[in-house]
Amino acid sequence: MDIFLQQILNGLVLGSIYALIALGYTMVYGIMGLINFAHGEVVMFGAMVTISIIGMLTGMGLSLPGPVVVLLALMLAIPVCMLMGFAIERIAYRPLRNAPRLAPLITAIGLSIVLQNVAILIWGRNYIPFPPLLPHDPINVLGASITDLQVFIVISAIAIMAGLLFMVEKTKLGRAMRATSQNPAVAGLMGVNVNTIISATFVLGAGLGAVAGVMVAANYDQAHSHMGFLIGLKAFTAAVLGGIGNLGGAVVGGILLGVIESLGAGYIGDLTGGFLGSHYQDIFAFAVLILVLVFRPSGLLGERVAERA
Amino acid sequence: MADALLKIEGIHKRFGGLHALNDVGLTINRGEIYGLIGPNGAGKTTLFNVLTGLYQPDEGKFTFNGQDLFRQKPHVVVKAGIARTFQNIRLFGEMTALENVMVGRHVRTKAGALGAILRDRATMAEEKAIRDRARELLNYVGIGNVANERARNLSYGHQRRLEIARALATDPTLLALDEPAAGMNPRETEDLQALMEKVRSSGVTLLLIEHDVKLMMTLCDRIAVLDYGKKIAEGVPQEVKSNPRVIEAYLGAAHA
Amino acid sequence: MPQNQSKRMLAFALSGIVLAVLPFIVGSTLGNSWVRTLDFALLYIMLALGLNIVVGFAGLLDLGYIAFYAVGAYTFALLNSPHLSIFMPWWFILPLGAILAAFFGIMLGTPVLRLRGDYLAIVTLGFGEIIRIFMNNLNAPVNITNGPQGINMIKPIEVAGFSLGKPVELFGTTYNSVYIYYYLFLLLAVLTVIICHRLQHSRIGRAWVALREDDVAANAMGLNIRNIKLLAFAMGATFGGVAGGLFASFQGFVSPESFGLMESIMVLAMVVLGGMGNISGVILGAVLLTVTPELLRDIIGPLQMKAFGRMIVDPENARMLMFGLALIVVMLVRPEGLWPSKRRKAEFHDALDDGIPAADSQAADGLKG
Known part of the structure; x- marks a missing residue:
């Protein structure tokens, strides 16, 4: 029983991170109908830049408490990633807005390769440890354990997502975003600056990605230049699972995928009589992705997209 | 009756x-x-x-x-x-008028991938029959002169006629x-x-x-x-x- | 017309001679490693032409294509190496690998029939990764694929008791096996070109283009969309399977590392950069993307050593950077590829010009007709 609970808790932590990243995919998809293939690399940069800034801050000999240093670094890393998000849209998507769908897909893949290799140039190919500045004290929950860092990750992810939903529903920017996603041409006629809104969407998504990147790094105590691809793909799966283009769906899909993955990894050995082990963990995301797209392409909460895509 | x-x-x-x-x-x-x-x-x-x-x-x-x-x-x-045309013309825009009609013959012909690769006598004969019939149909609807034009470059009236020819190609x-x-x-x-x-x-x-x-x-x-x-x-x-x-x-x- | 025909014959004859003597020229000036690069270029031509059937002809975006290459390679490796102590003749396992790959093509194709565009890309990508994860992990509890270590000592192709993997002596000079493989690959690449060309100009090829242009209209004209899509996946996969088998026998070694997403992207990039749907363009793309990285490898490293006395940028890193940049720049400047088919070129330009008729393509047609 405690194994089950443990996997659920692990899944929640992982899932809330997926959800944050999935929001980036789903917002861009909602507005432009495109999958931002380079989003995973923004997440990776969020983690790497934060670690580097932490290094600089501690190198300056400031005697600040650990969490404050991490937070400070994150606050500096977020604008860097936002700038990246802005640039990605400007370089890979905007010039090809009326081109066939394949063209922006290829530029986005190209950009992702470039970003990954820039990261290798800066940080090398090895794993970089996340500085041990955050408390990892385990909390016992009915026989399972969760660290206070993980609790903090889940709570802040939920808070950020709530803030985003509030922004999209209640603010002027949010209204303009919703209008643009419904019909960009009409939104433009109504005085919405569509280009600004699209840029804002990429920037916002990149900001969430940066936070998520740091969460991943802090949770696993490490980061590396190749981490963007897999985590991006999984978050995309989460977005599809929830119903791409739907913000609530991204949150539900993210958390659900995290839990499925954890439970899957925990039980796959028993399920297959020991034939497949936990190193098949990554298969679940792909299997879920394929199953959802084949059987319910609209996702759990979304509109039907297969025909549109 | x-x-x-x-x-x-x-x-x-x-x-x-x-x-x-x-x-x-x-x-x-x-x-x-x-x-x-x-x-x-x-x-x-x-x-x-x-x-x-x-x-x-x-x-x-x-x-x-x-x-x-x-x-x-x-x-x-x-x-x-039963063959049809579309209200908002749906031709294969980048194919020529002739090719469009040839696609219409698909359902009445049967050459497969193997035949296409080997180019055996039967396949070649069928291909020629497809082409001949397509030309015939283009003439029938009165646009034989634009057979090698890309469908999307045709005038509206010609596109309507091409759609009819393509539909007729399915017999x-x-x-x-x-x-x-x-x-x-x-x-x-x-x-x-x-x-x-x-x-x-x-x-x-x-x-x-x-x-x-x-x-x-x-x-x-x-x-x-x-x-x-x-x-x-x-x-x-x-x-x-x-x-x-x-x-x-x-x-x-x-x-x- | 006959004048044109004889010109074409002359061009064919000339390129035939050039291709026949190419490895000797390259080998004697640049060394055997460059002959090897030529071999790979031919292998990638086969792969890229196979993917071109799926992406270029039928318009189905496949990001997991390398999985079929892997199926072909592993089939060959498992059935002709000491790993399982099974040694079957190549003429049996090469076609077997192709058939298995086609089978996997249909297995992938069936569930994704309804998907289009980006979604298809993502699902095929997931499929490719699943295959790779299995290759990586099927070494326990029963060792089938030998996991990340891969399978080595794969036997080379043998013809009439004569192994292509051994050097041969000809007129007193010893030629490395890369020379013999060159001719085998050349033969198969030419065969692939012919097959693709014939498919393109056939009832099936027309059906693929119709599907790409408007699947609803195609269906309403009596085309069985399901079968046509599956045929495209299966045909494309077959070429991947054959190329994979050849790769295994040529390398003598396979491991999951050779079949990652990056390889899929590389092959897709060959198709797209060269010019989707155009056989000559795809060949150009395959050659460029095989040869350029090797050139860069030969240049970037030594250049840095000369300039700075040490390696500043890891050549592999710089190579990938340039590759990524090239993808972006070519797509922005020439979204239709370097050598597009006339048809595709028009498609792309129309989309960019927002539906203004392409006057030049009409003029070109007029001249041709």
Whole structure:
């Protein structure tokens, strides 16, 4: 029983991170109908830049408490990633807005390769440890354990997502975003600056990605230049699972995928009589992705997209 | 004397809450030109799409030439002998006019990948037959001179004709035309009318949707009128014209 | 016309001679490693032409294509190496690998029939990764694939007791096996070109283009969309399977590392950069993307050593950077590829010009007709 609970808790932590990243995919998809293939690399940069800034801050000999240093670094890393998000849209998507769908897909893949290799140039190919500045004290929950860092990750992810939903529903920017996603041409006629809104969407998504990147790094105590691809793909799966283009769906899909993955990894050995082990963990995301797209392409909460895509 | 070619009974089609077709039944006889009219949103195009397999009806019966076509896929419907054109012209834009018509021959030919690779005698003969028949059809509809033009570069009138040639390439028993005269000037409409008469006299039955009521009255042997998803009248043009329900539907629509 | 024909014959004859003597020229001036690069270029031509059937002809975006290459390679490796102590003749396992790959193509194709565009890309990508994860992990509890270590000592292709993997002596000079493989690959690449060309100009090829242009209209014209899509997946996969088998026998070694997403992207990039749907363009793309990285490898490293006395940028890193940049720049400047088919070129330009008729393509047609 405690194994089950443990996997659920692990899944929640992982899932809330997926959800944050999935929001980036789903917002861009909602507005432009495109999958931002380079989003995973923004997440990776969020983690790497934060670690580097932490290094600089501690190198300056400031005697600040650990969490404050991490937070400070994150606050500096977020604008860097936002700038990246802005640039990605400007370089890979905007010039090809009326081109066939394949063209922006290829530029986005190209950009992702470039970003990954820039990261290798800066940080090398090895794993970089996340500085041990955050408390990892385990909390016992009915026989399972969760660290206070993980609790903090889940709570802040939920808070950020709530803030985003509030922004999209209640603010002027949010209204303009919703209008643009419904019909960009009409939104433009109504005085919405569509280009600004699209840029804002990429920037916002990149900001969430940066936070998520740091969460991943802090949770696993490490980061590396190749981490963007897999985590991006999984978050995309989460977005599809929830119903791409739907913000609530991204949150539900993210958390659900995290839990499925954890439970899957925990039980796959028993399920297959020991034939497949936990190193098949990554298969679940792909299997879920394929199953959802084949059987319910609209996702759990979304509109039907297969025909549109 | 009437020989039923296509027969539908009790066809229903719903889109969510909208009851687009409500208990529609009709019979198209072999060799006639059958018209379908009705105010905007009456369900003409929905019925058309049901008859050509693009939409799957919720209930009803659909037989064609002695074959049950209820809920069959478009390619099965085409094979059975129903070919169509589209209201908003859907040609393969980057293929030449000739290639477009050659695609229409697909369903009546059978060369597979192996034949294509080996280029055996039978395949080559079939390929030549496809090409010859396609040229013939382009001449038949009067656009043989633009065979090697890309379809998307053709004039509107030529595109309409190309669509008809492409549909005829499938050797249809019933040719269904969705607003073939839309956007045409009187001169072009006249030419089109002549073409349709020619097609009919070659033994092909025609089903038409058209807004141009005058054209329909002169061209069609029989007409059905749809309103709010229901068939409200059917008969020869004179009957239909004087049917009070039809007049009401059209005037009512105009008043609304 | 006959004048044109004889010109074409002359061009064929000339390129035939050039291709026949190419490895000797390259080998004697640049060394055997460059002959090896030529071999790979031919292998990638086969792969890229296979993917071109799926992406270029039928318009189905496949990001997991390398999985079929892997199926072909592993089939060959497992059935002709000491790993399972099974040694079957190449003429049996090469076609077997192709058939298995085609089978996987249909397995992938069936569930994704309804998907289009980006979605298809993502699902095929997932499929490719699943295959790779299995190759990586099927070494326990029963060792089938030998996991990340891969399978080595795969036997080379043998013809009439003569192994292509051994050097041969000809007129007193010893030639490395890369020379013999060159001719085998050349033969198969030419065969692939012919097959693709014939498919393109056939009833099937027309059906693929119709599907790409408007699947609803294609279906309404009596085309069985399902079968046509599956045929495209299966045909494309077959070429991947054959190329994979050849790769295994040529390398003598396979491991999951050779079949990652990056390889899929590389092959897709060959198709797209070269010019989707155009056989000559795809060949150009395959050659460019095989040869350029090797050139860069030969240049970037030594250049840095000379300039700075040490390696500043890892050549592999710099190579990938340039590759990524090239993808972006080519797509922005020439979204239709370097050598597009006339048809595709028009498609792309129309989309960019927002539907203004392409006057030049009409003129070109007029001249041709």
